[in-house]
Amino acid sequence: MKRTLSIIMALVLTFTALTCLAGCGSSGSSSNGSNASGGDATGDSPSGNKGEVNVYSWGEYIALGQDEDLMNVLEAFEDETGIKVNYTTYDTNEELYSKLTQSNVSYDVIVPSDYMISKMIKEDLLLELNYDNIPNYKYIDDRFKKLACDPDGKYTVCYSWGVTAMVYDSTAVSEKPKDWDALWNKDYEGNILMFDNSRDAMAIAMQQCGIDPSNCTKADVDKAVEKLKEQKPLLKKYVMDQVFNEMEGSQATIAPYYAGDIAVMMEENEDLDYCLPESGSNLFYDAFCVPKCSKNKENAEAFINFMQKPEIAAENCKYLRYGTPNTGAKDFLDKDITGSELTFPSDEYLNKCYVFSNVDDEVYAYMQEQFLKVKTS
Amino acid sequence: MKSKKLSIPYIAWMVVFTMIPIVMIGLTAFRDKAGGFSLEPFTKAWDYRFVFLKSLWIALLSTVICLILAYPLAYLLTKMKKSTQKTVQLLIMVPMWMNFLLRIYAWKILLQKNGPLDMALSLLGIHGSYIGNTAAVVVGMVYEYLPFMVLPIFTVMSKIDGGLIEAAQDLGSNNLAVFKKVIFPLSIPGVISGITMVFVPSASTFLVAEHLGGKDDVMIGDVIDKIFLNDQNTGSAISLILMVFILIFLILMNLFGDEEALA
Incomplete structure (x- = not known):
């Protein structure tokens, strides 16, 4: 019995060792992978x-x-x-x-x-x-x-940037949306989509409450939560990537999303139009x-x-x-x-936008937790 | 002794990929962010109790509907000629060769506004979208998991000794009595493994709900996924509770059958 046990332990050890090594190998670099076990895979590549x-x-x-x-x-x-x-x-x-x-x-x-x-x-x-x-x-x-x-x-060297904006089906709206409040418009009940992402959803809700999202506190998050709860009955769904299908297939009336992606959606469905919200939006x-x-x-x-x-x-x-x-x-x-x-x-327009980059870690964690609660309430 | 040696690789596998992860989840669930012992993750998990109940409810509903659909089908299958049996079995299996997500997308198109179902019903003057509600989620689940219910029941039923049925008939049982006294009791192990194979995955999956459900159809799997990013402790606590619930379910199932469900 003791022997079997020791064999098992030995096997477990080799297993863990092996998995660790495999991890290093794949993470390092494929051509250096075989040297990874030697400990130092750094210096050998650039010369040759x-x-x-x-x-x-x-x-x-x-x-x-x-x-x-x-x-x-x-x-x-x-x-x-x-x-x-x-x-x-x-x-x-x-x-x-x-x-x-x-x-x-x-x-x-x-x-x-x-x-x-x-x-x-x-x-x-x-x-x-x-x-x-x-x-x-x-x-x-x-x-x-x-x-x-x-x-x-x-x-840093910036690679790409964009703003959040709204995309809407021009055949389904009564008047051209001008600002984020269109996402709270009762006329579109059941046909509004919303970001399934705490940062972007909360930012929009905060703007609606007149809060500057770039320096938000937990109390601001609480206000935004109320705003989002008010919106939830009007929503069709919280979505991210699914927004392409929904909007391109004319399944929903209005949705907030990233402006660059809205350009792509508009190429697929000519009924779609866009709106850069008057009160500004998130520059990311x-x-x-x-x-x-x-x-x-x-x-x-x-x-x-x-x-x-x-x-x-x-x-x-x-x-x-x-x-x-x-x-x-x-x-x-x-x-x-x-x-x-x-x-x-x-x-x-960019001068009207805010950057959402310095939110305190604790506030951000709170924001994620509260957003999940809105979704599951 | 020989059989013991053969089992070593499997034991090692289980230890590394089953035991250690479970222990780690257990440990994480009872800690707070700082790493000290705490029951806080469980109090936080309490906030998601309704999601939890809804997930179990959807899983239960899907399992029951699967059973109602699958049992007669499995029974009919055993009555068929061997060659037809093979074909029907194949037809049940073929959808499983296709990607899971792709099949969900297909359902999405079927149920959406201006989709085939809407167009057909429009002829009768009814317009609407049939996606984005709990019923659509259940339909999707039943579709995904039906084969997992049919196949085990069929396997067990087709192994029932024909002699037993003849004996019952010789003793004067009519078809109904044969079914009630012989076939049904002997098919129970298949039913139990079918229920297990449908209920367990449908309680924890969230892809179906994400695509076919609406704003209120958030599954517990989705909550675990989202919460894990910034709060692994609560995520672990919810997973642990889910595991305990499934274990209780399996033990209950065990009371009905032999050792089938847990195995």
Whole structure:
């Protein structure tokens, strides 16, 4: 019996050891994977070949030749620099955060959103960038340098930005919606969709209560909760990605969503129209950062630099339909994209928008909890 | 001794992928954010009691409807010719070869406004959307899990010794009595494993509700998913409670049958 037990223990130990090793291997780098057990997989790549760069980014976020007229920017980067790109994706900022903090991984480039960047800087998860290696930084619009989440401009190179807006079915509304209060309009009862995401839903509700979301407190969240509870009986559903199906298939009347995505929806269904709410909305952005666990920082900077080449930034913007901060990119874009308010809202409009990046951790946790309660009440 | 050695890899597997995770969930459920012992996760879990009850209710309803639909079908199957039996069995299985989500999308289109069902009913002058309510969720669940009910019942029923049925008939039983006294009691193990295979997954899944349900059809699985991002303790507590409820359910099922349900 004792022997069997010890055998089991031994097996368990090898098992755990094996799983740990497997974890390191896959997280590190595929070509170095076999060396990972040696302990130090860092120094051996750059000399021989150009090494690689591990990019961890949002799904469906860059041009990969999805359409005939789109280029595959990753292949272009590999061809130009000889650096191999390992591209993996995540769906939420929280997923990115837990990958970085709770597992033993190594990524070189990540693209977190505004609020996640502040959190990561606060928790010392990012490396300072060497902007000498990123000459194309000169193309970045001044509005998107020294972002609110990175006031000294040491960690970030903005990749894309956008605002929240409303999309509506012009055949189903009695009058053109002007502001967020359309989402509380009783005439559309049962046909209103709402963000299934605490940040965006709460921000809209706070605006409705006359609160500035960028500096909200728990008491403000409570007020927003009341507003959302008032709205719930009028809703069809809380949705995120499903909004595309719902709106493109004329299943709902009005929904708030990200402006760049509304442009995509409007291409699919000509009854759809958009509204940039008069009282302003949330200006959000995602930016390239290099996390502390990076093992190929120079390659990461080369990658960031490449993505900010005007023609490459233009390709990505064409695919994504979110605004690009790259001033040079506009020369490579068609008029119907540069002229679209959804992709490039005017400066006057942007001045009305708020950035939701510095919400206190505790308030944010409270916000998520309260939103779930609204949904389940 | 030999059989013991053979079981070692499985025991190791269970320890690493079943025992350790369960212990970790158990430990997390009884801690607060700072890591000290606390019952706070359970008091927080109490806030979601109605979601919990609703999930169990939807699961129960789906299981009962599955059983009502599946039992006669399984019985009819045993009466068929061997070749037809094979074909029908195949037809029951084929949908399972298709992606789960894809089948839900299909239901979405069937039930939505201006979808086939709406168009058909429009001919009678009834307009509307049939999606976004609890009934649609139950329909989706029944569709997804019906094969898991039919197949175990059929397997058990087709193994019933024909001699027993003949003996009953020789002793003067009519068809109804044969069914009541012989076939039904002997098919109970199949019914129990069918119920288990439908109830357990439908209590914890949320994909069906997310796509076919409305604003009020939030399942407990969805709550666990959302809560886990920023509060693993409460998430673990809810998972633990769900596990306990399912365990109680399985023990209850065990009272009716042999050791079938827990196995």
